[in-house]
Amino acid sequence: MNDDSTEKRMAGDYEIIQAVHIGDREVVLGENPQDDTGMKYMCAFCRQNALFAEYSEVMASDDFPEIVELFGQRVAEQAQKTHIELNKPRIQGIDDRPITAEGCIPISHEDDLHGKIIVIKPEVLRREYRRATRQLKLCMGGFGASPHSRGSACYCVDLYTGKESRYERMDVLGTIQPENLPGWAKHGLTAIQQEQAKKKTTKERER
Template sequence: MDIDQEKRMAGDYEIIHALHIGDREIVLGENPSAPEDERYVCAFCQQHEIFANYTEVMVSDDYPELVKLFGERVAEQAEKTHITLNGPKIQGIPNSAITAEDCEQVSYQEDIRGKVVVIRPEVLRREYRHATCQLQLCTSGSGAYPNSRGTACYCTELYSGQRARFERSDILGVIAPEDLPKWAKHYLELRQAEKERNSRDREGR
């Protein structure tokens, strides 16, 4: 195997350090062939399905300077994420990770559309391995159908309303609405009301 194929590149820069926390990734890259004062780069990166978008790009030939910037950006993003994820605690929501014992296992022969699914904690980044991030309303996707060859499951997070794509294998199990904790029942009602409202809006166009 050619070791060069394993390198992560951003244009002509090799990414030598990267840390993703919360909703942003901070990267540090190097290009020994770059013009003077542009050997190193520090930026925020947002990955899309077929490309990556880099913002707030800073270049320099001073490696310690950009390492310092990299660290500052990591610290700022970590603090921002800490504040955001502290919301459930402030609301008094028990937010321990949900395990297999806390939900009902589902087979690939079952239809999970419209059901509240539990995402396996290990497929989430470390900062998101909590109940508020695991509980999702499965809305669509070929993987949500029984006996489907597809694997994509499109879900809406109960707590935040954010939408995400998961694999069918990422789903640990399901929880019936009546068995949800009180906070989750509240947010499930909100998401269902939003879905009905959006449907009415589309029909009224």
């Protein structure tokens, strides 16, 4: 009996048959068996969120080995780009080992996470980001930040990159007190707080 319950991932008329997500982009390989224009296979970069997927630098061909070779090249290039990004001079000398449960305070349904420093579970992150510099976030809000909330979304700011992100409450390993943060994280927290204060002052002046 064939199991047709698994929904195929499609990019237009192409079924995605291989995909590797590393760093800030995903490399995909697609196939359209019905194509008769000489573009049966394609390779592209993909960025997606909960609403839509955006494909760029799409290359198509009827030559499968050629497209597979391109797929491999792009994966290798993206891996190298990510390796350089994760090992910039400013991170050298930082203890970037993943934070475990022993290194933070566990949370319960009673805890309010608003304004708290939260630690994301390593297994939630993609393999290349399972490190301390990608686990520590300042929780800004979301229904999941409130105790006993029916919602689960927690909106955060990354202490290392300063980028905004969203996680589920179940993704949170625990919290860390600001005074127990490593130096780089204290610096990141200060920068975020200063930026927040600046935005608040600007809004007050505009009233």
